[in-house]
Each structure stands twice: as C-alpha cells, then as structure tokens.
Amino acid sequence: MITLISPAKTLDLSTSELPLFSLPDFQKETFELVRLMKRKSLSDLQNLMGISENLAVLNKQRFVDFQNEFEMHNSKQALLAFKGDVYMQIDVDNFSEEDFQFTQENLRILSGLYGLLKPLDLIQPYRLEMGVRLENKKGKNLYEFWGTRIAKAINETAKGEALVNLASQEYFKAVDQKFLKMKVITPIFQEYRNGKYEVIGLFAKKARGMMVNHIIKNRINDPELLKTFNESNYEWAGEDAEGNWRFVR
Structure with a gap:
C-alpha cells in the first residue's frame, strides 16, 4: 500500500541531524525546471505564482542558488523540510529508525519541482506549486510537463497494491490515473456543521496528516484497516457517491 x-x-531549513537520506529520482527533470525558473524576472514570478514582491525575491534567489548536487549542507530530507498543516501532524521528532524505513517504503510526496519524492529524499528549498501555468517544452503547465511519469513511478513503487490518496486535488491531478495499475482510495474528512457534513480545509489537512501518522505508527499495509481510524474523534462513515471513503466527526 x-x-x-x-x-x-x-x-x-534548519540543519537535519538525521543521518538517513536518499536522492530524488527525477533530478534531470528538476534541473530542467530550475533552468526555466532562473530565467524568470521578479515580476514574472509574482504573476506566475501569485506571490508578493518579498516572496518573489526569496524564491528568485532560491532558484539562482540551486546546486547541481544534493548534499546535507544545501538540502534536507523532504519529510523533515516540509512544515505545513499536514506535516505538523506527522510525529517525525519521535520516529524510530524503523518508522523512517517504513515511511520511506510506503509514503510518497508529490511536488511541482521534484515530481515524486521519497520521504528521505534530499531537497533544496523552492516554491513551485503543481497548478502553476509554467510553459515548458512539453506543454503549457506542469501537468503536461510531468505527463505520465509520476503515475508510472507510483506503479513501480506500489507493485500492484492499493494507493491511498491523501493529496490535494491540485496535486493528485498530476497523477495520470489511466496509467495506474492499482485501486485508488481517497479518504475525505468532514465536520458536522449547520445540520450537515462538510469538508473544512484546515481540519481536512490536519486529518490527512493524522492518518499518515496512524498508517506509519501502526504499519498499515491493508487499506481495510484504515476504517478503524479514529484519531481526534473521526470515524468511518462509508463511501460517498464518488467512491471516496468518508470519515466524519
């Protein structure tokens, strides 16, 4: 799974003390995108990514400084570097070496710049969201740039087992499902508000992180066992009309 x-x-971006690491699989493609981004002006970056001038300056410099080798002095393991709402629920500070090994084998991270990352892959700092309309030699956006590569890489990793999709819609669109050779299970997390159940963004992100942590800590390899997930009072509530697995509270 x-x-x-x-x-x-x-x-x-603080220095990592974890000695375990791996290298990204799509370095050629990453460097191709970095070369494209290096040529962008500050105003190009602002318009392309919808960011402030300060963020444009920061990320322009990140692309200018991007190195040809991934090493501990210029990079950090992806699972430790990302610190959004999902990642704050993954208790990496208390992971054992066995936890990291299970994570490395069973978790993958989508990325606009890196395509598909293993958790311990070293990454250099960047910002490039998958939904950005960056024209490139393969098309008009990053979905066309990555094409079928990500789906094929997932097939090689999963070896015909199930895929649990805890990614956002923006990122999962980069996975060409026509090429996937496995069952896709998409859990959604809903809150009871004003007489009905609905997805609330912040809570859903945190719940996705909780489920990742639950999978790792309990070494879950059978999707059916996800139905026992009850962190933070969520409980299994069946499938919706689209086949998503509903967890509600």
Whole structure:
C-alpha cells in the first residue's frame, strides 16, 4: 500500500541531524525546471505564482542558488523540510529508525519541482506549486510537463497494491490515473456543521496528516484497516457517491 500526500509551502531549513537520506529520482527533470525558473524576472514570478514582491525575491534567489548536487549542507530530507498543516501532524521528532524505513517504503510526496519524492529524499528549498501555468517544452503547465511519469513511478513503487490518496486535488491531478495499475482510495474528512457534513480545509489537512501518522505508527499495509481510524474523534462513515471513503466527526 502506497500513501500519497502533497508538499507544503512552509519549509524548515534548519540543519537535519538525521543521518538517513536518499536522492530524488527525477533530478534531470528538476534541473530542467530550475533552468526555466532562473530565467524568470521578479515580476514574472509574482504573476506566475501569485506571490508578493518579498516572496518573489526569496524564491528568485532560491532558484539562482540551486546546486547541481544534493548534499546535507544545501538540502534536507523532504519529510523533515516540509512544515505545513499536514506535516505538523506527522510525529517525525519521535520516529524510530524503523518508522523512517517504513515511511520511506510506503509514503510518497508529490511536488511541482521534484515530481515524486521519497520521504528521505534530499531537497533544496523552492516554491513551485503543481497548478502553476509554467510553459515548458512539453506543454503549457506542469501537468503536461510531468505527463505520465509520476503515475508510472507510483506503479513501480506500489507493485500492484492499493494507493491511498491523501493529496490535494491540485496535486493528485498530476497523477495520470489511466496509467495506474492499482485501486485508488481517497479518504475525505468532514465536520458536522449547520445540520450537515462538510469538508473544512484546515481540519481536512490536519486529518490527512493524522492518518499518515496512524498508517506509519501502526504499519498499515491493508487499506481495510484504515476504517478503524479514529484519531481526534473521526470515524468511518462509508463511501460517498464518488467512491471516496468518508470519515466524519
């Protein structure tokens, strides 16, 4: 069973003390995108990514400084570097070496710049969301740039087992499902508000992180066992009309 999550905009770039690491699989493609981004002006970055001038300056410099080698002095393990709402629920500070090994084998992170990351892959700081309309030699956006590569890489990793999709819609669109050779299970998390159940963004992100942590700590490899997930008072409530697995509270 492979679990899939999105990256985060917020990064923790402090030095990692974890000696375990791996290298990204799509370095050629990453460097191709970096070369494209290096040529962008500050105003180009602001318009392309919808960010402030300060953020444009920061990320322009990140692309200018991007190195040809991923090493501990210029990079950090992806699972430790990302610090968004999902990642804050993954208790990496208390992971054992066995936890990290299970995570490395069973979790993958989608990325606009890196395509598909293993948790311990070293990444250099960046910002490039999957939904950005960055024209490139393969098309008009990053979905066309990555094409079928991500789906095929997931197939190789999952070896025909299930895929648990805990990524956002923006990122999961980068996975060409026509090429997936496994069952896709998409859990959704809903809150009871004003007489009905609905998805509330912040709570849903945190719940996705809780489920990732639950999978890792309990070494879950059978999707059916996800139905026992009850962190933070969520409980299994069946499938919706689209086949999503509903967890409610």
